[in-house]
């Protein structure tokens with residue numbers, strides 16, 4: 001052990017046992033159940049005189065270890081070891097690690113970052129990288145043989161952590177599964193504040209009460225769902241939908257004119273301007289440059305996170321009507337070191353400042369650096385729900401575009417090692433709206449855990465065709481290119497015993513799933529991936 005590291009805890013977990021820190025781990029209190037026999041280790045690392053981070057390590061029994069290493073990511077500003085996302089690792093013959101990112105907090109809480117540059121650096125990249133380096137050394141020593149393959153899985157902030165790591169340290173992983181990455185923190189988190197201001201104050205005629213979003217969502221679905229060729233409640237191609245918002249205007253004429261709508265469910269012209277802004281790119285007024293792309297059509301059911309009126313959240317100093325703490329907390333505690341900062345004073349200079357400071361060096365926007373990851377033989381699968389209401393899907397398209405640009409505009413030079421997967425109807429990282437019921441589970445970060453604390457793959461379908469991590473292993477270890485994965489949903493959202501509701505292939509960009517026009521649209525066998 002290097003002098004800065006201490007082992008805090010070593011526990012032997014029997015076959016079928018459980019392990020986690022419970023409520024002491026505020027961010028990840030969930031305890032994975034039914035683990036393979038393993039050794040659970042907790043390590044603390046002093047990262048500077050004033051800062052430290054911890055990481056957890058699951059070491060399966062030597063005869064069950066298949067030479068694989070897995071690092072998993074975190075979410076939002078959460079500080080805590082993500083035991084639940086480490087759990088799939090040992091089931092796949094992997095030793096797995098997760099860092100607490102250097103602090104202890106829930107996902108929306110940024111107060112730890114105030115006047116704490118060392119803490120920000122830990123969150124930005126240092127805790128993840130240090131945990132990977134030391135974690136790998138411990139794994140190698142424990143089994144007394146080298147690691148054959150290293151993997152990453154994470155979504156949201158986790159996605160950013162994975163991208164940040166492969167950009168700065170191209171040898172860390174052979175395969176990375178990255179979901180809905182919050183990769184451009186200096187822009188994304190300011191966009192979050194900006195998009196909140198569009199819908200405030202609540203007394204403004206431009207304000208859209210969150211109670212109206214199901215109505216907007218229904219109209220988007222009514223117009224956009226048939227445009228993708230199959231009317232199945234899933235808006236499969238929101239990026240190419242021609243949506244006419246004027247049908248939302250008051251008085252709302254129900255599409256079935258025999259129904260007399262006595263509701264006041266409709267939007268005023270002022271509210272329509274807000275709606276337009278939410279879907280639009282945010283351009284800086286001073287530089288005219290893109291700050292961040294707007295939300296996609298079909299993301300409406302998840303808008304309460306950014307556009308809803310929230311109850312005051314004690315530690316975040318937010319009022320019932322202020323933008324999301326993901327934005328305001330970033331401004332106060334990362335950027336300005338000013339807890340009294342008032343969101344009313346938000347202006348576009350914040351973006352310039354954030355780019356200059358890049359708090360915690362958290363941005364994962366060094367596209368040229370991806371060449372070294374490719375040269376190392378690294379594989380990358382980036383997935384993003386097309387109904388994501390928190391981190392705009394188009395930000396991932398932007399990431400892909402910028403990578404292609406860095407590779408001299410050569411699409412084939414990128415698609416050979418980096419796949420983009422857009423997931424119709426999936427919200428942020430997992431989940432689907434009850435009116436949509438899109439297949440959303442394909443073995444991405446936290447998707448197994450969403451189905452139950454004892455789950456470690458897609459329930460009933462733990463194979464490389466349905467579980468993208470297993471598909472990734474085939475790609476890395478056997479050279480079988482990962483070009484599609486079948487996603488699953490169940491009759492009851494998180495209940496595998498309720499029976500499969502739908503399965504459908506997801507095809508890597510620019511591929512499309514095409515229905516054979518004969519079979520059941522809910523059966524994956526009725527669909528085929530086609531690439532232009």
Ligand SMILES: *[C@@H]1O[C@H](CO)[C@@H](O)[C@H](O)[C@H]1NC(C)=O
Pocket residue numbers: 023024025026104
């Ligand atoms: C995290 O903070 C909570 C609340 O202060 C505390 O109960 C818990 O022990 C802390 N956990 C760790 C791992 O330090």
Ligand SMILES: *[C@@H]1O[C@H](CO)[C@@H](O)[C@H](O)[C@H]1NC(C)=O
Pocket residue numbers: 215254259260261262263265
């Ligand atoms: C009136 O609004 C409610 C709630 O949004 C909705 O369920 C109902 O279908 C609407 N009625 C009509 C006739 O559209």
Ligand SMILES: *[C@@H]1O[C@H](CO)[C@@H](O)[C@H](O)[C@H]1NC(C)=O
Pocket residue numbers: 345346347348349350
């Ligand atoms: C923009 O916001 C920054 C940070 O709060 C502030 O220092 C600056 O004065 C503001 N600029 C304008 C033009 O309001």
Ligand SMILES: *[C@@H]1O[C@H](CO)[C@@H](O)[C@H](O)[C@H]1NC(C)=O
Pocket residue numbers: 293394395397398401
């Ligand atoms: C990505 O590039 C394509 C082709 O140049 C363009 O049509 C699309 O708008 C770009 N998307 C984003 C989000 O930058």
Ligand SMILES: *[C@@H]1O[C@H](CO)[C@@H](O)[C@H](O)[C@H]1NC(C)=O
Pocket residue numbers: 492495496497498499
């Ligand atoms: C899951 O579905 C099964 C089968 O419909 C049902 O018996 C069970 O009660 C459901 N479980 C929960 C937690 O709702």
